[in-house]
Amino acid sequence: MSAAEETIKDIIVKIVHCDRKILTPESTFQDMKADSLDMVQVLVALEDEFGIEIPDEEAQKFKNFGDFVSFVEARVAEKK
Amino acid sequence: MLKGKVALVTGSSRGIGRAIALRLAREGADVIVNYFRRREAAEQTARDIEELGVKASVIRANVGDPEKLDEMFDTVAASFGRLDIFVSNAASGLPRSALDLDAKVWGWTMDINARAFLLGAQRAAGLMEGRGGKIVAITSLGSKLVWPGYTAIGVSKATLEALVRYLAVELAPKDICVNAVGASFVPTEVGLSYAGGAGEEDEGAFWKTTPAGRMVSPEDVAGVVAFLCGSESFMIRGQTIIVDGGFSLTPLNLKGKGGEN
Numbered sequence: 001m002s003a004a005e006e007t008i009k010d011i012i013v014k015i016v017h018c019d020r021k022i023l024t025p026e027s028t029f030q031d032m033k034a035d036s037l038d039m040v041q042v043l044v045a046l047e048d049e050f051g052i053e054i055p056d057e058e059a060q061k062f063k064n065f066g067d068f069v070s071f072v073e074a075r076v077a078e079k080k
Numbered sequence: 081m082l083k084g085k086v087a088l089v090t091g092s093s094r095g096i097g098r099a100i101a102l103r104l105a106r107e108g109a110d111v112i113v114n115y116f117r118r119r120e121a122a123e124q125t126a127r128d129i130e131e132l133g134v135k136a137s138v139i140r141a142n143v144g145d146p147e148k149l150d151e152m153f154d155t156v157a158a159s160f161g162r163l164d165i166f167v168s169n170a171a172s173g174l175p176r177s178a179l180d181l182d183a184k185v186w187g188w189t190m191d192i193n194a195r196a197f198l199l200g201a202q203r204a205a206g207l208m209e210g211r212g213g214k215i216v217a218i219t220s221l222g223s224k225l226v227w228p229g230y231t232a233i234g235v236s237k238a239t240l241e242a243l244v245r246y247l248a249v250e251l252a253p254k255d256i257c258v259n260a261v262g263a264s265f266v267p268t269e270v271g272l273s274y275a276g277g278a279g280e281e282d283e284g285a286f287w288k289t290t291p292a293g294r295m296v297s298p299e300d301v302a303g304v305v306a307f308l309c310g311s312e313s314f315m316i317r318g319q320t321i322i323v324d325g326g327f328s329l330t331p332l333n334l335k336g337k338g339g340e341n
C-alpha cells in the first residue's frame with residue numbers, strides 16, 4: 001500500500017466520517033455514504049495536500065476509491 | 081471612472097461575478113479574480129480583463145473556509161498593498177426544502193454565502209483603511225420570496241442583507257460605503273438550474289411577464305455594481321438595490337384593467 005493511499009484514506013475518513021476499514025480499491029461513494037458536498041471537500045483537500053489539480057470533469061469519472069488513488073498517484077508522478 | 085482602483089470580486093470565474101469583474105475593468109480598475117473549482121474559466125476572465133488594458137490576477141480560494149479567505153486577503157495585501165473595492169459575489173448551496181436541510185448543507189451554504197461576506201468585509205476594511213472604499217454584496221430576491229429548494233440560500237441572503245445594513249453604519253466612519261445588489265432570475269448555470277423551463281422558447285417562462293419585458297442579464301447586475309463603486313452613489317448606504325425589471329412589483333400578474341366603481 002502506497003504512502004499516498006494512506007494519506008488519501010486519512011482525508012476521506014476525516015471528511016466523510018466513514019469507517020477506515022471499508023476503504024478498499026473497490027469501495028464506491030455509496031459504500032462511503034459520501035454526498036456531493038463531501039466529494040468537493042475531499043477533492044479540495046487532496047489538491048491542497050498533494051499540490052495537484054483534480055478537475056471536476058475528471059472527478060466525475062471516478063467510480064471507486066481505487067480510481068481516486070490511481071489518479072492522485074499519476075498526477076503526483078507527473079509533477080516529479 | 082475607477083482608474084487606479086484595485087477591486088476584488090469573489091466568484092468571478094463565470095456568471096454574474098465575471099460580468100462584474102469585466103465591468104469594473106472597463107471602468108479602469110485592476111481586478112483580482114477569485115474562483116473555487118474552475119481554474120480555466122478564471123484564467124479566461126483574467127485574460128479578458130487584461131485585454132481591456134488593466135491588470136488582472138487570479139486567486140483560488142474557497143471563501144467558505146476562513147483560513148483560505150484569509151490567505152486570499154494576505155495575497156492581495158502582498159501584491160497590491162491596498163484594496164478599493166470588494167464585491168462579495170461567490171455563492172453556493174444545494175437544493176433542499178427546509179425539512180430536508182441538514183446541519184452540513186446549512187453550514188456549507190451559510191459559510192460561503194454569509195460568513196464569507198462578514199470575514200471578507202473585515203479584511204477588506206483593513207486594506208481600505210485611510211483611503212475609503214466600496215463594498216458590495218450580491219444577493220437575490222430569494223431573501224424575501226420563497227422558491228422550491230432555495231431555503232438555505234434564501235436565508236443566507238437575508239443574513240447578508242441585514243449584515244450590509246450593520247456594516248454600512250459601522251464602516252461609515254472609515255469612509256467605506258456598503259450596499260447590496262439583488263437580482264431576480266439571471267440565466268447563469270445556477271440560475272437555470274433553479275428556474276426550470278425559463279428558456280427563450282418557453283411560452284410560459286415566468287420572466288416573460290416581467291414589466292421590462294426581458295430577462296435580467298449578468299451585465300444589468302454588473303452595471304448597478306459599478307454605479308455603487310463610483311462616486312455618485314456616495315450617499316447610498318446599507319441598501320439592497322433590486323435589479324429585476326420590475327418582476328417583484330407585479331406578483332399577481334393581473335390581466336384586467338379594472339372597472340368603474
Ligand SMILES: NC(=O)c1ccc[n+]([C@@H]2O[C@H](COP(=O)([O-])OP(=O)(O)OC[C@H]3O[C@@H](n4cnc5c(N)ncnc54)[C@H](OP(=O)(O)O)[C@@H]3O)[C@@H](O)[C@H]2O)c1
Nearest residue numbers: 091093095096115116117118142143170171220266268271
Ligand atoms: N443566477 C441567478 O439567477 C441569480 C439570481 C440572484 C442572485 N444571484 C447571485 O449572484 C451571484 C453569482 O451567481 P451566478 O448565477 O453567477 O453563479 P454561478 O454562475 O454558479 O457562478 C458562481 C461563481 O462563484 C464561484 N464560487 C462558488 N463557490 C465558491 C466558493 N466556495 N469560493 C469561491 N468561489 C466560489 C464559482 O467559482 P468556480 O467557477 O471556480 O466554481 C463561480 O465563479 C451569487 O451570489 C448568486 O446568489 C444569482
